[in-house]
Amino acid sequence: MKRVYNFSAGPAVLPEEVLREAADEMLDYKGCGMSVMEMSHRSKAFAEIIETAEQDLRDLMGIPDNYKVLFLQGGASQQFAMIPMNLMKNKVADYIVTGQWAKKAAAEASKYGKVNKIASSEDKTFSYIPDCSDLPVDEDADYVYICENNTIYGTKFKELPNTKGKTLVADVSSCFLSEPVDVTKYGLIYGGVQKNVGPAGVVIAIIREDLITEDVLPGTPTMLTYKTHADAGSLYNTPPAYGIYICGKVFKWLKKMGGLEVMKERNEKKAKLLYDYLDQSKLFKGTVEKKDRSLMNVPFVTGSDELDAKFVKEAKEAGLENLKGHRTVGGMRASIYNAMPYEGVEALVAFMKKFEEENL
Numbered sequence: 109m110k111r112v113y114n115f116s117a118g119p120a121v122l123p124e125e126v127l128r129e130a131a132d133e134m135l136d137y138k139g140c141g142m143s144v145m146e147m148s149h150r151s152k153a154f155a156e157i158i159e160t161a162e163q164d165l166r167d168l169m170g171i172p173d174n175y176k177v178l179f180l181q182g183g184a185s186q187q188f189a190m191i192p193m194n195l196m197k198n199k200v201a202d203y204i205v206t207g208q209w210a211k212k213a214a215a216e217a218s219k220y221g222k223v224n225k226i227a228s229s230e231d232k233t234f235s236y237i238p239d240c241s242d243l244p245v246d247e248d249a250d251y252v253y254i255c256e257n258n259t260i261y262g263t264k265f266k267e268l269p270n271t272k273g274k275t276l277v278a279d280v281s282s283c284f285l286s287e288p289v290d291v292t293k294y295g296l297i298y299g300g301v302q303k304n305v306g307p308a309g310v311v312i313a314i315i316r317e318d319l320i321t322e323d324v325l326p327g328t329p330t331m332l333t334y335k336t337h338a339d340a341g342s343l344y345n346t347p348p349a350y351g352i353y354i355c356g357k358v359f360k361w362l363k364k365m366g367g368l369e370v371m372k373e374r375n376e377k378k379a380k381l382l383y384d385y386l387d388q389s390k391l392f393k394g395t396v397e398k399k400d401r402s403l404m405n406v407p408f409v410t411g412s413d414e415l416d417a418k419f420v421k422e423a424k425e426a427g428l429e430n431l432k433g434h435r436t437v438g439g440m441r442a443s444i445y446n447a448m449p450y451e452g453v454e455a456l457v458a459f460m461k462k463f464e465e466e467n468l
């Protein structure tokens with residue numbers, strides 16, 4: 109069997125322990141005589157899987173009782189529409205544009221109401237997080253929207269924006285469960301799980317109860333109404349059952365590792381190793397402002413497209429995969445999510461050192 113160090117931005121590396129457990133249970137889940145993939149979502153066994161997953165997530169993030177946890181489908185991209193459809197009561201929303209995903213979310217929301225781009229870092233190719241301490245938040249804004257960790261550019265909000273009392277909505281797809289979070293600061297936190305939590309196909313939305321209403325924009329489909337899923341405990345229709353099962357295993361793994369405080373320390377240690385190397389390298393260069401660096405996605409370049417391509421190719425041959433940068437930015441990007449072991453980053457840095465010696 110071959111396992112590589114997989115630096116993919118998503119779908120991405122999962123804890124090996126989780127994959128092994130799932131493999132062990134593949135044909136017979138705990139004496140049920142069937143796989144979770146073959147099981148009714150209305151069965152007792154699945155009820156226990158989804159209820160345990162929700163409780164473990166609540167424990168990990170300290171989710172208060174007045175927030176619902178929803179397991180949804182449609183990818184994070186579907187939330188770009190679902191959010192305005194459900195929350196734009198005044199038909200006004202403020203968006204902070206720090207990358208392609210926030211930009212896409214803003215463009216989608218503008219189909220449903222007035223979208224104000226109250227801050228942006230597009231002037232410098234999204235290489236920083238703008239100062240969000242005193243933004244011109246619209247008095248009528250139904251919410252302020254951020255993409256908390258920018259997967260493509262490798263920036264992260266280290267401080268949440270001052271929303272001046274308005275509801276904060278955050279896409280946390282690429283920093284989900286990477287560090288502790290104060291859920292009470294948000295009205296809605298959501299993310300596709302395929303980066304830090306599980307397999308593609310599940311979106312988790314954590315939403316404050318007062319935001320879950322029947323008062324949605326006219327024409328909003330039943331399936332795109334948060335209330336539908338909240339009222340049915342995420343079982344209105346067939347949920348992405350196998351994906352939820354794997355997420356549940358990842359939650360257990362995170363608890364066993366010591367929870368989100370410990371994950372934060374581990375993630376900081378891993379990211380430091382790579383950033384420290386980049387900061388002294390004569391060949392490679394990090395592309396974002398130091399204060400805004402993400403712990404999860406680390407983009408870097410050599411300055412030469414040819415050398416970048418050579419690096420990606422040779423790294424792959426050395427068992428370090430998916431280091432090519434996003435198709436819109438080029439260069440390289442190492443995604444070092446929770447499940448990437450420290451040894452993986454050590455191997456990457458050792459390879460970069462060798463490459464630098466050979467190519468400088």
Ligand SMILES: Cc1ncc(COP(=O)(O)O)c(C=O)c1O
Nearest residue numbers: 183184185209259279281282300
């Ligand atoms: C921060 C962020 N938001 C949204 C998306 C879109 O996710 P999906 O492909 O699940 O629609 C991505 C995907 O990479 C992402 O990184």
